[in-house]
Amino acid sequence: MTKEKLLLLDGNSLAYRAFFALPLLTNDQGVHTNATYGFTMMLDRMLNEVKPTKVLVAFDAGKTTFRHETFKEYKGGRQKTPPELSEQFTYIRALIDAYHIKRYELPNYEADDIIGTLAREATTQGMDVIVVSGDKDLTQLVNDYVTVNITRKGITEVDVYTPAFVEEKYGLTPKQIIDMKGLMGDSSDNIPGVPGVGEKTAIKLLKEFTTVENLYENIDTMKPSKMKEKLIANETQAYMSKQLATIHLEAPLTIALDDLTYQGADEEALVQFYQEMNFKTLLDKMEVEEVSTVDEDFTVETVTDLTKQHLKAHMALHVELANEHYHTCDILGIGLANGEKIYYIPFDVARQSDDFKEWLASETVNKYVSDSKAALASLSRFGFTVKGVDFDLLLAAYIDNPARNGEDVAPLVKDYGYMNIESNEAVYGKGAKWKLPTEEALALHIGRKAHSIYTIKNKVEEALKNKEQFTLYKDLELPLALILGRMEVQGICVERKTLEAMGEQLQTKLAIIEEEIYTLAGEKFNINSPKQLGVILFDKLDLTVIKKTKTGYSTAADVLEKLKDEHEIIVHILQYRQLRKLQSTYIEGLLKEIHEDQKVHTRFQQALTATGRLSSTDPNLQNIPIRLEEGRKIRQAFVPSQPDWVLFAADYSQIELRVLAHMSNDKNLVEAFKEGMDIHTRTAMDVFHVAAEEVDSNMRRAAKAVNFGIVYGISDYGLSQNLDITRKEADTFIKKYFEVFPGVKTYMEESVAIAKKQGYVTTLLNRRRYLPDLNSSNFNVRSFAERTAMNTPIQGSAADIIKKAMIDMNARLEQEQLQARLLLQVHDELIFEAPKEEIAILEKIVPEVMERTIALHVPLKVDYSSGLTWYDAK
DNA sequence: TTGTTCACG
DNA sequence: ACGTACGTGAACAAC
Numbered sequence: 001m002t003k004e005k006l007l008l009l010d011g012n013s014l015a016y017r018a019f020f021a022l023p024l025l026t027n028d029q030g031v032h033t034n035a036t037y038g039f040t041m042m043l044d045r046m047l048n049e050v051k052p053t054k055v056l057v058a059f060d061a062g063k064t065t066f067r068h069e070t071f072k073e074y075k076g077g078r079q080k081t082p083p084e085l086s087e088q089f090t091y092i093r094a095l096i097d098a099y100h101i102k103r104y105e106l107p108n109y110e111a112d113d114i115i116g117t118l119a120r121e122a123t124t125q126g127m128d129v130i131v132v133s134g135d136k137d138l139t140q141l142v143n144d145y146v147t148v149n150i151t152r153k154g155i156t157e158v159d160v161y162t163p164a165f166v167e168e169k170y171g172l173t174p175k176q177i178i179d180m181k182g183l184m185g186d187s188s189d190n191i192p193g194v195p196g197v198g199e200k201t202a203i204k205l206l207k208e209f210t211t212v213e214n215l216y217e218n219i220d221t222m223k224p225s226k227m228k229e230k231l232i233a234n235e236t237q238a239y240m241s242k243q244l245a246t247i248h249l250e251a252p253l254t255i256a257l258d259d260l261t262y263q264g265a266d267e268e269a270l271v272q273f274y275q276e277m278n279f280k281t282l283l284d285k286m287e288v289e290e291v292s293t294v295d296e297d298f299t300v301e302t303v304t305d306l307t308k309q310h311l312k313a314h315m316a317l318h319v320e321l322a323n324e325h326y327h328t329c330d331i332l333g334i335g336l337a338n339g340e341k342i343y344y345i346p347f348d349v350a351r352q353s354d355d356f357k358e359w360l361a362s363e364t365v366n367k368y369v370s371d372s373k374a375a376l377a378s379l380s381r382f383g384f385t386v387k388g389v390d391f392d393l394l395l396a397a398y399i400d401n402p403a404r405n406g407e408d409v410a411p412l413v414k415d416y417g418y419m420n421i422e423s424n425e426a427v428y429g430k431g432a433k434w435k436l437p438t439e440e441a442l443a444l445h446i447g448r449k450a451h452s453i454y455t456i457k458n459k460v461e462e463a464l465k466n467k468e469q470f471t472l473y474k475d476l477e478l479p480l481a482l483i484l485g486r487m488e489v490q491g492i493c494v495e496r497k498t499l500e501a502m503g504e505q506l507q508t509k510l511a512i513i514e515e516e517i518y519t520l521a522g523e524k525f526n527i528n529s530p531k532q533l534g535v536i537l538f539d540k541l542d543l544t545v546i547k548k549t550k551t552g553y554s555t556a557a558d559v560l561e562k563l564k565d566e567h568e569i570i571v572h573i574l575q576y577r578q579l580r581k582l583q584s585t586y587i588e589g590l591l592k593e594i595h596e597d598q599k600v601h602t603r604f605q606q607a608l609t610a611t612g613r614l615s616s617t618d619p620n621l622q623n624i625p626i627r628l629e630e631g632r633k634i635r636q637a638f639v640p641s642q643p644d645w646v647l648f649a650a651d652y653s654q655i656e657l658r659v660l661a662h663m664s665n666d667k668n669l670v671e672a673f674k675e676g677m678d679i680h681t682r683t684a685m686d687v688f689h690v691a692a693e694e695v696d697s698n699m700r701r702a703a704k705a706v707n708f709g710i711v712y713g714i715s716d717y718g719l720s721q722n723l724d725i726t727r728k729e730a731d732t733f734i735k736k737y738f739e740v741f742p743g744v745k746t747y748m749e750e751s752v753a754i755a756k757k758q759g760y761v762t763t764l765l766n767r768r769r770y771l772p773d774l775n776s777s778n779f780n781v782r783s784f785a786e787r788t789a790m791n792t793p794i795q796g797s798a799a800d801i802i803k804k805a806m807i808d809m810n811a812r813l814e815q816e817q818l819q820a821r822l823l824l825q826v827h828d829e830l831i832f833e834a835p836k837e838e839i840a841i842l843e844k845i846v847p848e849v850m851e852r853t854i855a856l857h858v859p860l861k862v863d864y865s866s867g868l869t870w871y872d873a874k
Numbered sequence: 875t876t877g878t879t880c881a882c883g
Numbered sequence: 884a885c886g887t888a889c890g891t892g893a894a895c896a897a898c
Binding site: 528530531549550551554555556557577578581582585586613620622623624625626627631651656795798826827828829 | 876877878879880881882883
């Protein structure tokens with residue numbers, strides 16, 4: 001049998017060391033992790049190096065110990081443990097548990113005493129003992145069988161104390177370390193020692209007298225000196241100090257050496273722990289081992305004839321797509337898994353299976369998917385209908401933490417500890433290097449995805465249930481995915497010829513302006529290049545530099561606006577920029593996106609934004625121009641898909657401010673909305689103390705800007721920029737606003753305070769956003785996080801509301817058996833198309849459903865209109 | 875790929 | 884003293 005090795009770690013001391021040695025790291029959920037990380041590194045290293053047969057981590061039990069009976073002030077005057085550290089002990093304990101390592105604490109005793117007692121017992125049984133601590137006190141335990149490792153500056157660097165090392169370092173035996181402490185004391189433990197005696201003197205004395213006892217017995221032999229007087233005066237204190245510094249080797253432990261046997265870690269629990277902590281390096285180290293071990297018994301069956309025997313009632317379904325453009329791209333294959341079987345189905349095989357078609361369309365057959373919207377949209381192009389989606393990994397993971405990005409299955413399941421899977425990039429390559437792998441590799445990749453989704457479902461759902469987010473996911477996001485999918489597949493008609501005609505007009509105008517600019521500049525240059533434009537404006541024409549960017553002069557619109565009076569060229573540049581934007585993004589860009597059916601089919605990203613909003617891509621239909629008339633005309637190209645149909649648009653009025661009124665419950669703001677008056681005018685009246693009819697356009701404009709600022713998490717600087725006033729004036733506005741709406745002020749402060757405490761903010765429907773940056777030591781980073789803490793509950797709750805309205809609206813349309821259908825969502829508005837005969841009923845039910853979807857302390861208000869084009873539905 | 879600008883809510 | 888309003892996507896230039 002190999003020799004037994006006992007590894008003993010001083011938990012508290014190592015955690016402290018790690019905490020102060022490493023910068024204050026956090027994971028994505030805002031939990032501090034530096035001490036945990038340092039501790040993990042140390043533990044990992046020791047286990048690998050020592051390869052112990054028994055391990056224990058000892059902790060201090062509480063504030064008072066038997067030493068306090070001797071000396072009340074023992075360890076007195078210590079700084080309180082920083083909260084950033086104390087919160088980490090929970091995780092350190094969890095880590096130790098994941099390793100299946102025993103941890104132990106004993107009331108009235110310190111970790112030192114536990115370690116000392118066990119070390120003594122182990123040596124009597126002939127074991128080797130390795131102690132790890134950040135505290136040199138432990139070195140008194142050193143002997144031929146006990147080695148003590150003390151951390152040095154970093155965290156994984158240690159000094160190895162053997163009897164020889166102690167001798168070399170102090171010229172003393174390990175036992176004499178206690179005597180040394182008795183004489184010199186220890187300021188960190190508040191052990192007094194003999195005043196005036198430091199390390200040097202203590203060592204000198206002990207070399208002569210060996211022990212404290214012997215020193216006092218022979219004190220008469222010392223020559224008279226100040227030192228001698230001090231020693232004599234402090235004799236009892238010296239004995240007491242020695243006693244305090246002595247590690248108790250007979251602590252009444254309730255565990256035995258046999259309980260400490262180490263048989264290796266719970267790998268799965270460790271992976272999960274590293275995931276939670278965001279310990280990338282440690283995780284990567286594990287993955288290599290994991291994949292190679294689990295890989296072997298993983299078989300994916302390639303199906304050549306897909307029939308009922310393959311299709312079960314609860315299965316993971318994965319539709320593998322060639323890229324993210326699921327409205328146009330190829331389907332590379334289908335994966336199915338049910339915990340027993342894993343199938344890869346070439347898409348050509350799937351297409352020919354009527355059983356598969358029926359299985360997909362069955363409401364009662366539960367499918368577990370990741371990105372169900374992409375699956376149902378892509379399959380719909382081949383005549384498949386998908387129903388019965390019971391789980392969507394992408395959405396669930398997004399609700400769990402919206403900071404996640406990307407739809408690849410591998411990183412998602414890895415976040416929940418499932419490792420036997422490869423990333424898309426690893427299988428296909430990236431960008432220009434993208435290529436199909438062999439069918440074998442493809443089958444494995446698709447099979448793995450399906451299997452991982454099946455495997456991870458319960459764990460993910462459990463996580464959401466524990467955070468009370470399951471309802472948000474299951475009753476809001478999951479049904480919404482279906483609705484969004486239908487909207488995307490339905491598409492909205494865009495008239496090519498209308499856009500083309502606008503494009504030609506624009507081109508003519510642009511050519512004229514372009515010439516004008518070249519004439520005024522005295523040369524040709526690329527007006528679209530901020531760099532070249534900067535040279536013309538600020539070097540050649542010598543205009544005032546208002547703002548600089550990282551790379552040079554800023555030529556942004558707000559800057560140019562201020563330079564209007566300095567040179568005639570400015571207005572032309574502004575005009576050029578505006579028209580050029582329309583031409584490239586909205587005319588040319590949109591034309592490229594029109595499909596054969598004359599429609600554009602956007603993709604609504606449902607698992608992307610940090611706040612819970614949707615976003616829209618290819619094309620982005622959430623930023624079609626409206627503010628300026630020239631741009632607004634683009635909307636004339638958006639038309640209904642059938643003759644005698646019209647577009648119907650309904651938008652929430654001031655939804656974010658209403659949400660703010662609700663969440664803050666500010667008396668005045670709630671009152672304002674109940675009155676039903678224009679909110680910006682009403683704000684102006686209150687802030688400027690004037691009557692309604694005295695509010696001029698400037699006052700209203702200022703009030704509006706303040707209202708916006710409030711929603712964004714106001715700062716005087718931001719407001720000053722927006723209103724082009726001084727910071728001081730902006731500050732005065734804000735102060736006045738908060739005087740009038742004190743409840744809003746309190747609410748904002750509380751939002752930040754709560755977020756700091758719990759690490760995240762929440763919305764009306766319990767959506768979360770984690771804000772680790774709230775504890776940043778960088779002013780800018782921290783301020784940003786604070787504004788986010790104020791804005792996200794507002795923006796996110798508004799997003800919750802309209803999402804719920806979409807679900808309610810969809811149900812209502814079905815219930816009323818209307819042909820009307822939802823086409824677009826633009827954050828606070830819904831756009832439908834409907835036969836014109838249905839408009840009267842839509843005018844009744846759409847506002848009704850939208851306004852009633854969630855009851856707030858203030859009414860929700862919906863405005864609506866309809867027309868033959870999107871432009872006319874205003 | 876990164877930075878700047880500008881379209882929307 | 885610090886220097887940004889919150890949330891997005893697309894086009895373009897310049898590395």
